[in-house]
Every structure is written in structure tokens, then in C-alpha cells.
Amino acid sequence: MKSAPAALKKTHAAELKELKATQTQAQQTLVAQRERLDRGFVEGRCVAYPWFRQYYFEHGLLSYLTRQLIWRFHRQEGGHTDALWLDSAWRTVHGEILTPADTDTVQLWHPVLSTTDEVLAWRTLLDEKQLRQPLKQAYREVYLLTPPEENTRTYSNRMAAHVLRQHQFSSLAKLRGWRYSLMGAYDKGYESDSATLELPAHGLQAQFWVSEVNADNAWNDTGIWHYVSTDQVRFVTNHGPVPLPEVPPLVFSEVMRDVDLFVGVASVGNDPLWRDNGGLPAYRNYWENYSFGELGEVAKTRKLALERLVPRLKIGKVSEIKDRFLVVRGKLRTYKIHLGSGNILMEPNDQYLCIVPDRSAKTTSSDVFLPFEGDAVLSIILSKALLLMDDDNITDETITRQIKR
Template identity: 45%
Template sequence: MRTASWGRQAGGYAAVVTVAETAGLTWEKDDRPLRGVPGAVRRDHGDLVKELRDLVKRVGVQLGTLTRALEGGFTVDTVHPYGWWRAELAGHPLARAVVRRLIWEIEVTPGQWRPVLPEAEHLPDAPDDALVRLWHPIRSDPGTVRAWRDLLTERRIQQAFREIYLLTPAEEDTRVHSNRFGHLVHHRRMFALFRARGWASGLLGPWDGSDEDEAVRTLAAGAWQVRFFHARADWAGDHELATTGQVRFARRLEGTWREVPLAEVPPLVFSEAMRDVDLFVGVTSIAADPDWTDRGPERAYWELAGFAELTESAEARREALQRILPRLEIANRCSLDGRFVVVRGDLATYKIHIGSADILMEPDNAYLCIVPSRRKSDGQVFLPFEDDRLSLILSKAFLLASDTKITDESILTRIKRGA
């Protein structure tokens, strides 16, 4: 992985700012890395420490903005002249940290695109006016997608295994709306995600006219609009829950939004919009809340959704696990079985759902509630994309593979009762 880095001296210490997937600040003495900010530096060079921390924060924001801007180009099929891209993006001292770890496509002949990963090879020779665009798996066959993911994992390069969302037979039948994301969610968490992902929506609540709303996002440079419907749950109590429903699309024609059948939505626009919606419900659904203990309709949904068929995002997580598990020190205790990671402990055998990270115990599928601390990978467990649920699954797998070493008596009691 190529990184950009530079340093500053502070007494006998060196501050090193590195830029890779994100920006970081470390301290060294005599070329040896230190665990934190040296006390002498904190005491005598406080202004420099603050200056560098602010710099790292600003660079991190800039890298995040660049990543979102590049992703936003998918729905408009953004292309760049190769000469400009090579100098201003792939060659930029900061942007290169993001750009060079992504797969790109260069149009070598009209209509023929060659994929390239700058991090893994030298930039090819091509005319300055050749076109370059960010590679998307929806444009490739499954074999090519698998090959790229194998390479990214092998080279320990973090790039999102971008999910593909295609029109389903059920959506062909409903024609103008999708019902695939009907869930029960924590509304305020979802509302925060709406804002973070550029969707406009009102806050639901116990006041007039706020029982239901639609989250709206404009895509493809204003040509397309997606709407995601949701409503306040009447029996939500203090949890501020909401139900989610239909996803609909509209196209701007003569200055007016006109709803269109899903089959008429460009595949990339449809896939990117549905990816956002899957993120919203996947992160905020109560099915992903292992502490959920309420009864009634909420519990019935929790039990059903917590072990349901995998969504596209969970399928991408499963594909990542296929590559990760054989590399782990607990590989001989883990296997994949449909929707689950099966972990063989000494006290019991466990099934971790790849979608929710909830746990069942064999042979009777007794539910086991565990909320472990996140296992720090310290470079040993490489995750091919950033995903809190993937980290949580691996954390639970490591814990359960060594279940005789668990010291929490409440967890041990539940394991022995269930087994």
C-alpha cells in the first residue's frame, strides 16, 4: 500500500503524519514508533500537537469527501480524461491514497474498457484523451468480480466489495415500487443515516403531521429521484421505532418529477439507491440489536428478521468471510453453512447469522445473547471492507471458538443451559 507521509520535529521526537485509507498521526524516537504522544512533547510542544491533530482531522474529512464524490459519479457514469486523471487524481499527494486503491477502467478502444488497479501495477500507457471511469461490479461478469476480490484480499487492500442490486421478480410484478425493505427500525438512528448519506427527510414524532414521511434523494445529476417511505410505529413506546416500506423512483421530465416503473430505472441508479436503503435498514433494524428483550409485535419481528435470508449486503459479507476464515488461527473451528458462520467450541457448537450477527446454539437453536468487546485485529485479521457487522461476527467467532476461556458467568450459564 502506497502512503503519503511527512514529519515534524519536536525536541528529540518526530511526529509522522501518514495518509493511506485515512490520515493518522504517530510519534517516533530514533526511528522507533511510540505508543502515544510523549509526555515531554505534550508539555513543551502543546501547540504543535494541536496543530497536527487538526491537520489529520482536516485531511480525514477531505479524503471522506473525495470518496463520496467518486461514488456519486456512478449514477452519472462520470468519466475523466486519462491525462488529467493521472496527474490530478492518481498523482496527487493526498488524493492518490484513495484513488490508487480503487479499481478503474480505461477505454482502450471505443466501447472496450480495461480494468486497472493502480496500487497493484504501474499505470498503463494511454493517450491523454482516453477516458477513465471508476469500475463497478454491475458492469462485469461474476467471474471477473470474484477475481478482483481475490486479488484485493490477497494484497490486503481495503476496497468495498460493492453490492449489486438487481430487479427481482417480485419487483417486476409490483412494477412501480419495491417492498423488499420492510423492517422495524430505530428511527433516530435511521434519521441520522439519512442526513449522512444526503437524503432529505423529516423527523417522525408525536406531533401533528409527523406520523409518516418519505426520505428523498436525487441521483444522476438531478435526473432521477428515489423515495423511501417510512412511518412511526403506533406501539413503539419509548423506543421511537418506525416501520419502513416502499421504495419508488421518479424521473425529471420537462421540469416535473414523474414516477416510472422500476424496469425503466438505469441499473446503476437502481443499484446505488437500493444500496443506501439496505444500509439504512441493516444498521438500524431492531433485528441487529442483540439486547432486544421487549415482547409483542416487536419481538415477533426481531425473531423472524434476525435469522432471515441474507440481503445483498449480507451476501457480500458472506463472500468476504469465505476469504477471511481460512486465514484465521481459528480456521479449523469455523465453517460456512448457508446464512451462518458455524463455530465449534468445546462447550457447544454455535451458528452466527451473517446478516444480524445473532447466535443460535446447536442442536436446538437456542438463542445466545453476547455483546463482546470488539477484537482488535492489530494487522492479523484483515477485513477487505469496512463493516461493523463483519467485525462483530469475527469478534464473536473468536470468543466462542475458545468458549472454555470465557470468564463471564452469565454467558457461561446461558451456554450451558442452551447446550
């Protein structure tokens, strides 16, 4: 039932209005708490179990989130156990029941804290039980220090040399708790050339350096640059830069994940219309390389999820994962959907196929199980695959003209 019956609206209008307001407030609070939990990974915060039980586990609203997440229980005498609330009990990944003690402390589990085998075991359990986590946890990307970063010592260039839509980047940064001021084209019209994240629990500040993309007409009516290019990621204290090997692995991983999110969402390489609408000619090669190039960590995690998911779906008989693409065999052509950008190439000549997703519509059918929420590109990839497997039934002329060229 999409709305209350007319008779009920007439006889209980005030009550329905109050109920709707309460529902809206609850939804907003749930979203805010989910974001707070997600941002809380980087803190590595531990709380006493009685406090956790009262304000997280038994809370009328928060329990919806916390009972679907994996938690690490630290024992007073030392050691820890990771558990998920399943079948009315706290259970380990192997199904053993855990009875927490009031002297335990509780921490939100993060995959960087466990071995690869343990992480894969949790993912398998979620898949088998078809448990969808309210935020990405078991499938959360892990960013470990690489040899080039060990060599540069105080900075990482892993996320450098990307072109981002500045306003979208700014919105994402603020949503994730970063501080950033828009750059203007008027005599260095900005406060700084970096986005910063304060990490008081660790006495650190993370910095993501960016610079304006100075090109003709590359600013809006108020003089704000449309695009910025990315540079280094650093960690600093009041005493200067911190060597990356000295940054706690969980902190490093979460900061790099944020930056990868900024790049993955705000990059012009994700825009299927950017090239056709002109874009910036000097960065045309960047668009090509990003749209169909090597996969970042987010896309690698997406690939792992799709490898488990695709064989169980309708598209499984005509689709397979090949390198960095989901390859879909339609009736008319074969399509390669990039697992990072969601952009499409058509075989045999790698012709680009532009399909603009309808972000206001549901991108996957309700019976498709996704192991986590919040990955719009994953849904878009599945939506495109479902469309293209029956390409002979597509009626949108903007698509069929491209396919039949």
C-alpha cells in the first residue's frame, strides 16, 4: 500500500501527519547514524560492553544497524573474539556462540585487523546467509602500504593525477568529515590547496593535495574552477610530516579509502557524457585511461562481489568476468562493462557505447541480493548487464543507433 486509505486520511489526518513526521525523522536519524558508524572505523574506538549493549545493541533504532555488523570483543584478561549477531546469539565466523562478559570492551571490526582467510570466511558467511550489511564492512576495501610509498616515506602518490569535478569532490569530502574550500579562478581565490581530515584520536591530520585545472572557460559564473587535479596524500602533526610506516594501518587504510572514494565518484572518467560534451581536450586521454584502465581498490572489491554474484543471477548464463570487465553476450553484440567506471565497450572493435543510467530509478530488481549497501556503480553495472543481455528488445533509439552502427 503506497499511501493510507482515503477514509483513514479523513478521520485520522492529524495522527497520520504526526506518524509521517516521525517516520521521516527516524529515516534521517538512521542515515546519520550509519554515516557516523562508517566514519567511526578510522577511530578504532573501544567501548565497555554494558554501554554497547544499552546504547547500540538494545537501542530501538541503532540496533537495526549494529546487529548486522561484525564486532570485536576484547577480553579483560587479553585476547579478542570477532562475532556477528546471528540466530539470536553472538556467533563467530565458524558458528560458535560467544557470551560477552560485562568486563569486555567492544570495537567495530575492520578487515585490516584480520587475516585474508578470516575476511574471506566472513564474506562467505554473509553470502550464504544472504545478509546485507547496512555499510560496507566484510567487503570493505583495505589499503596497505606499497613499496613506492615506503620509498617516498612521507607521502603517497597512489591517488595522484586524476581530474575531479570540484563541486562534487567538495560535497563528498564534507560528507566524510573532511575540510575543504572551493578553489576560485581569481588571484588564488581559496584558503588552501588541500582537503584535510583531523584525526584527534591519533594526533594526526590527513592531507589530500589538489590544484586547479586551469583551462579556458573552466570556471563557473562565480569564478569557481569546475575541475581540480589530484596530488599527494600526507599525514602530519604539529611537528611536520609523519613517515607513512608510522601511521597506524587502520588509519592509513581508511584515509586512502576516503580519497579513493573521492576519485572514484568525482572523476570525470565516470561521466559517460563528458567526452561527447566536449570535456577538456587536454584531458581526453585521461578520460579514456580512467574509463577503461586498471582497477582501483573499490573496483577490485566490486569485482570480488560480482564473481560471487553473477553466476546466481539471470545474466549468469551470458556473462563472465574477464580481467577488468563484465562481459555480456547479447543477441546483437557482445559488451564489456568496465568494473571501475561502469562504462561500456562493444566488441569486436571496442566501440564506445554511451548509456546514461537513470539514477532516480531502481537499478536492479528487488530479488537481486547485494552483500552491502552504498555502491551505486555496482547496481549500475548489473542494470546495464540486464539491459544488454536482451539487446534485441531495447527500444531507446539513442542506444540502438549506437549498437547497430
